[in-house]
Amino acid sequence: MRNLNSPSLSLSRDTLREAMAREGWSRSSTFDAELALVELIVNAWRHADTTSPVVVILFRANTLRVNVSDRSSTLPEQRPHTPLAESGRGLQLVAALTDRWGVDPQKLGKTIWFELDGVAA
Numbered sequence: 001m002r003n004l005n006s007p008s009l010s011l012s013r014d015t016l017r018e019a020m021a022r023e024g025w026s027r028s029s030t031f032d033a034e035l036a037l038v039e040l041i042v043n044a045w046r047h048a049d050t051t052s053p054v055v056v057i058l059f060r061a062n063t064l065r066v067n068v069s070d071r072s073s074t075l076p077e078q079r080p081h082t083p084l085a086e087s088g089r090g091l092q093l094v095a096a097l098t099d100r101w102g103v104d105p106q107k108l109g110k111t112i113w114f115e116l117d118g119v120a121a
Contacts, residue, residue, distance in 0.1 A: 009041055012055045019057050020064065029118050032097040033064060036114050039090040040068040043112070048072030050109075064116045071109040 013034050020030045037055070044053035050070035058065040078091045094101050098114040 008052060009038065012037060012041060015055075016057055016066065019059070023059055023064075025064065025116075025118050029064075029116055033066065033114075033116055036094045036097045036101075037066055037068070039094050040066075040112050040114070043076065043090055044068060044070040044072075047076070048074070048109070062118055064118065065113060066115075067111045067113045069106065069109060069111040073105065073109060075103055075105065075110060076112060 016033055016037055017030055020033060025033075041053055041055070044050045048070035049072065054067075054069040056067040056069075058067070076091055078095075091101075094114055099117045101112070101114040104111045104113065
């Protein structure tokens with residue numbers, strides 16, 4: 001797995017944070033979106049063997065949508081875990097932090113996305 005201080009991860013987080021600030025989103029919503037983004041990128045590294053997932057950030061009306069695409073056609077699934085397990089909570093965390101999330105199979109790979117509803121300034 002790649003380092004959580006990876007330049008690509010930092011760049012993705014910084015880009016998201018700056019875009020949300022420009023659009024007038026709250027710091028709380030921005031923190032939730034950053035954490036969800038990190039989870040999806042780390043999942044792409046760990047489970048999809050994709051060192052450089054493609055991240056797309058979209059704003060539509062009062063909705064933020066973040067897409068993370070990787071090259072694996074294997075769809076994600078929430079797996080049960082024990083309270084002391086070191087992994088297995090990523091998608092549950094994404095679901096808790098966002099208003100919606102899902103996965104869209106692509107011809108080559110898949111796109112996992114999440115959306116946050118907010119009030120743009």
